[in-house]
Amino acid sequence: MTDTHEPVTGAGDLRRRGFLRGAAIGVGAVGAVAGGAAALTGTAASAATPAPTRSTRSAFHGAHQAGITDPVQQSTAFVSFDVTAADKRELTELLHAVTDRARFLATGGTPAALGITDSPSDSGTLGPRVPGDGLTVTVGVGASLFDHRFGLADRKPARLTAMPAFDDDDLDPAWCHGDLSLQLSAPHADTVLHALRDIARHTRGGMQVRWRMDGFTSPPRPSGTPRNHLGFKDGTANPDVADPATVNRLLWVGGGTNGEPAWTTGGSYQVVRTIRMLVEFWDRVSITEQERMFGRSRDTGAPLDGTKEFDTPRFAQDPAGDVIPLDSHIRMANPRTAQTDNSRILRRGYNYDRGMDSDGNLDMGLIFVCYQQDIERQFAAVQKRLAGEPLVDYITPFGGGYFFALPGVRDRSDWFGRALLA
Incomplete structure (x- = not known):
């Protein structure tokens, strides 16, 4: 295999499987634009304010994938797939x-015009x-991709x-793991859903959805950081x-080391975790108890020993937990010691809302x-x-998985997983 994306020939078998033909349509698109529950309140020391809604193109090419360090966007879909490719x-x-479609969708352009008797090339x-x-x-790729199927x-x-x-998990196997992970994020929900339909269409026969969760940020x-369904x-x-x-x-992982x-x-x-929040139960808890469970003010987001959202809690000056309880979320998640700095x-994070469960309870979460x-x-x-933190009475992690987010696609001759499969 070479490092360049060469046209596939002799693809009769792939026409049967149904995804290579669709990918070729994307490559030939006319006028395409060239370019380019763990801690519920975070575990780090410095702050980042979400960017406002944007409608510009995101750079697709680079040493690292887009969507990792970019500001969190308003709409997302996280999808786990089982790979059905034969070899x-x-x-x-x-x-x-996947690379061809992602590149086209992220950079934009006019879909190819097909014959009047063919189905449209775009939804x-x-x-x-x-x-x-x-x-x-x-x-991303899951551990199961490295079984016997592909060597x-x-x-x-x-x-x-x-x-x-x-x-404190209650994992449902139907909502866990997968061979591949795909996260689509954009300022608008229709952009995310359009991309999901497009990629699903062009990869049919190569992978099948295992589980999916749509999310949003508010x-x-x-001001400051958006809130979750618990109000914090x-x-x-x-x-x-x-x-x-x-x-x-x-x-970032550096290959060849560790x-x-x-x-x-x-x-x-x-790491992906789908976490249900028992919001109706939570809404009956006093505000004082809620804030002591988190270790933060609900209104401002400030630690209970501070006044502003991004103030650093002073745990060393409160060794007995009189102000910020020892079992509060922010204190257990990140004790802010030299020993835990490297963790x-x-x-x-994204909120989700799935309506009601079978018992008529609100089904919301993170x-x-x-x-x-x-x-x-x-x-x-x-x-x-x-x-065992107090919050476990109000949240239920039920799904997710571990994946490895692949290195970025560096240029138009590169593709997701090239170095892995070389």
Whole structure:
């Protein structure tokens, strides 16, 4: 296999499987624009304010994937897939197809015009021209992709496993794991759903949806970080992604070090958790008790020993937990010690609303997504510290998985997973 994306020939079998033909339509599009529950309140020390809604193109090419360090957008869909490709060749073609569609959808352009007797090359839900609209497409691989099917067992990222059940989880197997993860994010829900339909159409026969959750973020009210369904600001603290030393220590994997395969360079470990929030139960709890469980003021987001959202809690000056309880969420998630500094994560949370459950209760919650260099050192360490916290009576983690977010697509000759499958 070469590093360039060469046209596939002899694809009769793929026409039968149904996804390569669709990918070719995207490559030939006319006028295409060239371009480019863990901690519920965060575990890091520096703050990031969400960007306002944007409708510009997001850079698709780069050493790292879009959607990891970009500001959280208003709409998202997280989808886990089982790969149904028959062998390594078809897996390669599948990832070519995903790359071609993601590149076109993220950069925008006019879909190809087909014959009047053929089905349209695009659903048309965004109009005659795909706008780009800031769409990001983030692709990850699960541990199950490295089984016997594709001969990749010796290339598995060193720290990639199936997500275990933690002490306070109630995991549903139907909502867990997967061979591939795909997160689509944009300022508008129709852009996300259009992209999901497009990629599903062009990859039919190569992968099948295992589980899916749609999410959203709300405008900051009144300012600062958006709130979750429990009414508290969600994700107040995050590592400074503009600081190279910080991201190289906490976020990006460097292939060839720490036992990682060389191909992993530029990737990051992705943790996804779907967490139901028992909002009707929560709404009957006093505000004082709610704030002591979080360790923050609900109105301002400030730690209980501070006045502003981004104030750093002074745990050392409150050793007995008189102001911020010792079992509060922010104190257990990130004790802010030298020993726990290296366990910080980059979190990207989204609310979800699935209506009602079979008993007539509101079904709302959080899609928790985080990125890190080492799941065990970072996310799992935080999760273990949170075992038994008071909040567990009001939340139920029921799904998700561990994935490895692939290195970025560097240019038009590159594609998702090229180094993995080379």
